[in-house]
Structures are given as structure tokens and as C-alpha cells.
Amino acid sequence: MVKLLHDHTAEDCVELVPIFDNLSKDEKNTIATLVTHHHYKTGEYLFSAGDTSDSLIIVAHGQAKVFQMATSGKEQMLRILQTGDFDGEAALFTNSDHNSFAQALMKTDVCQISRGDFQRLMQKTPEMAVNMVNALGKRIAQLEQQTTEVTTASVESRLANYLLETSAGLNQEVFKLPLKKKDIATYLGTTPETISRKLTSLTKQGMIEKISNNEFKILDADRLMMID
Amino acid sequence: MVKLLHDHTAEDCVELVPIFDNLSKDEKNTIATLVTHHHYKTGEYLFSAGDTSDSLIIVAHGQAKVFQMATSGKEQMLRILQTGDFDGEAALFTNSDHNSFAQALMKTDVCQISRGDFQRLMQKTPEMAVNMVNALGKRIAQLEQQTTEVTTASVESRLANYLLETSAGLNQEVFKLPLKKKDIATYLGTTPETISRKLTSLTKQGMIEKISNNEFKILDADRLMMID
DNA sequence: CGGATTGTTGACTCGAGTCAAAAACGGTGG
DNA sequence: CCACCGTTTTTGACTCGAGTCAACAATCCG
Numbered sequence: 267m268v269k270l271l272h273d274h275t276a277e278d279c280v281e282l283v284p285i286f287d288n289l290s291k292d293e294k295n296t297i298a299t300l301v302t303h304h305h306y307k308t309g310e311y312l313f314s315a316g317d318t319s320d321s322l323i324i325v326a327h328g329q330a331k332v333f334q335m336a337t338s339g340k341e342q343m344l345r346i347l348q349t350g351d352f353d354g355e356a357a358l359f360t361n362s363d364h365n366s367f368a369q370a371l372m373k374t375d376v377c378q379i380s381r382g383d384f385q386r387l388m389q390k391t392p393e394m395a396v397n398m399v400n401a402l403g404k405r406i407a408q409l410e411q412q413t414t415e416v417t418t419a420s421v422e423s424r425l426a427n428y429l430l431e432t433s434a435g436l437n438q439e440v441f442k443l444p445l446k447k448k449d450i451a452t453y454l455g456t457t458p459e460t461i462s463r464k465l466t467s468l469t470k471q472g473m474i475e476k477i478s479n480n481e482f483k484i485l486d487a488d489r490l491m492m493i494d
Numbered sequence: 495m496v497k498l499l500h501d502h503t504a505e506d507c508v509e510l511v512p513i514f515d516n517l518s519k520d521e522k523n524t525i526a527t528l529v530t531h532h533h534y535k536t537g538e539y540l541f542s543a544g545d546t547s548d549s550l551i552i553v554a555h556g557q558a559k560v561f562q563m564a565t566s567g568k569e570q571m572l573r574i575l576q577t578g579d580f581d582g583e584a585a586l587f588t589n590s591d592h593n594s595f596a597q598a599l600m601k602t603d604v605c606q607i608s609r610g611d612f613q614r615l616m617q618k619t620p621e622m623a624v625n626m627v628n629a630l631g632k633r634i635a636q637l638e639q640q641t642t643e644v645t646t647a648s649v650e651s652r653l654a655n656y657l658l659e660t661s662a663g664l665n666q667e668v669f670k671l672p673l674k675k676k677d678i679a680t681y682l683g684t685t686p687e688t689i690s691r692k693l694t695s696l697t698k699q700g701m702i703e704k705i706s707n708n709e710f711k712i713l714d715a716d717r718l719m720m721i722d
Numbered sequence: 723c724g725g726a727t728t729g730t731t732g733a734c735t736c737g738a739g740t741c742a743a744a745a746a747c748g749g750t751g752g
Numbered sequence: 753c754c755a756c757c758g759t760t761t762t763t764g765a766c767t768c769g770a771g772t773c774a775a776c777a778a779t780c781c782g
Contacts, residue, residue, distance in 0.1 A: 674759095674760070674761095675760075675761065676759095676760065676761085686760080686761070686762090687761085687762080687763085689761095690761060690762055690763080691762085691763085694762085694763095707761085
């Protein structure tokens with residue numbers, strides 16, 4: 267049973283992750299044999315800044331946040347790893363340490379491939395290397411967007427965008443915030459207090475409705491988009 | 495003569511750019527035939543947001559800034575392309591438009607490879623795809639750093655870091671700022687006025703010395719590093 | 723049911739943005 | 753080399769968004 271579960275997870279990784287798309291069955295099977303998997307409970311760290319980074323990490327199931335820590339101790343969240351996402355830098359450079367942290371936000375299954383295996387894989391399977399380049403390109407575009415927004419838009423505007431994106435992503439009118447407000451704050455580069463205030467403010471202005479503690483409904487998407 | 499100059503530039507690109515490192519002479523020659531080149535004067539745009547993006551751009555000589563424009567009209571600089579740097583997103587996705595601008599800061603020579611050619615190149619030359627993955631990985635790390643700094647550190651601290659990096663990069667005690675202060679401002683996510691004030695303040699505190707209008711000398715690197 | 727973590731609200735502060743005007747700079751052509 | 757014009761930089765006065773600190777309320781979870 268344990269064995270079965272293990273195999274299941276390894277294949278999941280290969281099936282789930284876009285970078286392994288359009289590879290042949292054979293190739294996918296080969297990859298599955300190179301993969302090891304780990305399970306993390308809520309709050310556990312997948313890696314920490316300073317750790318030696320020697321493998322690519324793929325989220326097979328669950329959710330984890332990746333963040334950096336400023337010298338001041340303030341966190342900046344860089345991204346949320348969802349099912350199918352991977353963390354890249356790790357596997358790319360020789361002799362480099364992580365400069366960020368990854369922490370599980372729920373029970374999370376993770377697959378790893380060592381740098382060596384992964385580099386060999388890219389050499390042997392150009393298809394996959396191209397997929398990888400594409401995935402990294404998207405990540406760069408997303409990061410550029412984040413950088414620009416964080417410096418040019420007000421917190422209210424960033425929060426409004428975040429709500430719109432979250433709602434669109436979940437594709438339902440009434441949606442539950444997938445993160446604690448504390449985490450939303452570090453994602454948007456602000457503080458929990460400010461998030462709390464802005465949510466109240468948006469509610470009072472009739473753009474959103476608070477359904478429960480962490481469930482909201484978008485009432486006026488147009489106006490939300492125009493903030494700032 | 496014009497012809498010679500042309501060929502020279504095409505080969506320059508292939509020689510200069512890290513992503514073409516450790517390829518064979520043959521492969522480099524092939525690449526050189528795929529490349530077209532362009533020249534831009536100071537202030538000209540290499541591309542603008544909304545342009546169709548269908549080629550990879552490599553800077554053979556010169557300097558250009560890449561920036562996004564917020565709805566408010568405020569610029570956020572994303573990076574400076576130096577000799578040997580390339581702008582990636584362009585070549586990676588089908589049917590995507592640029593969401594940023596690139597503007598020459600001096601006379602600048604640029605080489606281009608079309609998306610199709612570049613994708614084929616990666617398929618044929620896994621070496622190169624791996625190089626590309628590495629280059630993108632570094633860019634991601636740099637962007638993550640920029641995002642974190644911009645949200646967690648004060649302008650004074652960001653400016654201090656910028657001065658230290660610039661001085662280190664140029665490797666000389668007295669160094670000339672390679673950007674106009676206006677541009678430094680959009681790079682650091684602030685305004686020219688604030689840059690001006692902070693430079694004065696750092697000078698008064700004895701950490702730097704103003705040599706001429708845009709030349710400075712680092713007097714106390716340790717203290718600069720500790721700001722914030 | 724506690725105890726701990728998370729969220730809310732109020733009062734206060736301050737860094738940095740804005741606007742405006744003057745000064746300095748840099749390139750151009752005579 | 754100098755006078756001129758446009759751009760860039762500096763300086764001052766003012767404003768305000770959002771951070772901080774602190775106390776309290778609500779949730780979550782074992």
C-alpha cells in the first residue's frame with residue numbers, strides 16, 4: 267500500500283506538470299524513475315534560505331508559499347506554488363544556495379529531481395528544455411508584473427486586482443480567499459492591518475460584499491478594475 | 495564596407511552572448527546566418543508595449559532600458575540591457591504582445607532571431623536550450639531580489655545598494671553613474687526628487703563624495719551596506 | 723474548553739510623493 | 753568658444769498613504 271501510494275505520487279508529478287507535457291510514454295516513465303517524493307504538513311518548510319539547492323521541486327498536490335526575508339525581518343512573498351507548479355532556481359545553478367523559503371500552507375506532496383538528473387534530461391529531451399524555457403518565461407512575465415504593480419499602484423488597487431484574479435481563477439461568484447490575510451499582506455507587499463482596512467473600505471464602497479470571515483463576493487468588477 | 499560591418503555585428507552577437515557559449519564553430523556559424531541586425535540612436539525604441547513580439551533581441555553593443563508603464567503613466571524600469579544581454583519573453587510565446595518598452599540609452603546595435611528560428615535552434619542544440627534555461631533562471635533570481643527590495647527596503651537603502659553595485663560592477667573607486675538620475679529613480683521605484691535628496695543626504699553623512707555632477711566616490715561601504 | 727494564532731480598530735507618525743520654481747547642465751549651431 | 757534652448761536636477765513647502773504600536777475581538781485547533 268505504501269509502495270503503491272509512492273508510485274502513484276511519482277506518476278502524478280510527471281502527469282501534472284506542464285513541463286513534461288507532450289513527451290512520449292517512454293520518456294515519462296524514465297522521468298518517473300528519477301523522481302523522489304516527500305510529504306509536508308502545514309507549516310513545514312520545503313526549503314530555507316541558506317540550504318544547498320540541488321534539486322528541482324515540483325508540487326504534486328497541495329500549496330506552498332515562497333518568500334524572501336528582508337534584513338529587517340519583513341517577509342515578501344514571491345509566489346504561491348500550486349499543484350503542478352515547480353520551483354526552478356534550485357535546479358539551475360551549480361553551487362548555489364537558496365535565497366528564499368518555501369513553506370507548506372496545507373498538507374503538500376512534493377516531487378524532486380536532482381540537478382544532475384534534470385540537466386541530463388534537458389540534454390536528452392530538447393522538447394522538455396523548450397517547455398522549461400516557456401515556463402520560466404511566463405514566470406518572468408509574472409514577476410515583472412508584480413514588481414511594477416507593487417511600486418506603481420496603491421494598496422487598494424493591488425488588493426482589488428488580487429480579488430479579481432482570485433475570483434476569476436476560482437471561477438465562482440462567491441469565493442473563499444485561499445490565503446490567510448496575513449499572507450495576502452506579504453504577497454501584496456503591505457501589512458495585515460492595511461489589508462483589513464482596505465477590505466472594509468471596499469465593502470463600504472459597495473464594490474465587494476463580505477459573506478463570511480474569508481468569503482467575499484464581487485459586486486462591481488468594473489469599479490474595482492478602475493481603482494487608482 | 496557596409497557589408498563588412500554587417501557581418502562583423504552578426505558574429506559579434508554570437509560571440510558576445512553567454513547563451514551561445516560552448517557551442518561548436520559550425521553551430522555558431524549557422525546561428526550567425528539566422529541573425530539580422532539593427533541600429534538604434536539614443537532615445538529610439540527597440541520595441542513598445544502592444545507590438546507583436548516575434549523575435550529574440552540581443553544587444554551587441556550599447557545600452558537600453560526595459561520598462562513598463564502603469565495605467566497612471568508612471569514608469570517602472572525592469573532592467574538595463576547591456577552588451578551581451580538579451581530580452582527573452584519576446585521569443586518565447588506564440589501570439590503574444592510585448593507588455594513593456596525598450597528604449598536605447600545610447601547608440602545601440604541589436605541582433606534579432608525570429609521565434610521560429612530560435613525555437614528550432616533550441617530543439618536542435620540542447621546545449622543552447624540549457625544555456626537559455628540558466629540565463630532565465632538568473633534573471634528570475636534578480637527579479638525576485640528587485641521585488642523584495644522595492645517593497646521591504648527604504649529608498650535610501652535601495653540607493654545605497656545601487657551605488658555599491660554600480661561601483662563594484664565598474665570596479666573603480668571614482669565612478670560615473672551610467673544612468674540619468676531620472677532613470678535611476680524609475681529603476682528604484684521612486685522619483686527624481688527623492689533620488690536627489692537622498693544623494694545629498696548620503697553625502698552629508700560622509701558615506702559618499704560627490705566628484706562631479708554624475709561622478710561619485712564611495713567613502714564608507716560598510717555603513718552604506720547597513721542602511722535600514 | 724482553553725491557549726495560541728489571526729484579524730480588527732484606533733491613534734499617531736513619518737517617509738516619500740507632488741507641485742512649483744529656480745538652477746545647472748549639455749548639446750547645437752553660429 | 754560662446755550664447756541659447758531644452759532637458760535634467762535641485763530645493764522648498766506641503767500633503768497623505770500606509771506603516772507602527774497597542775489593545776481588543778474573533779477564530780482556529782488540539
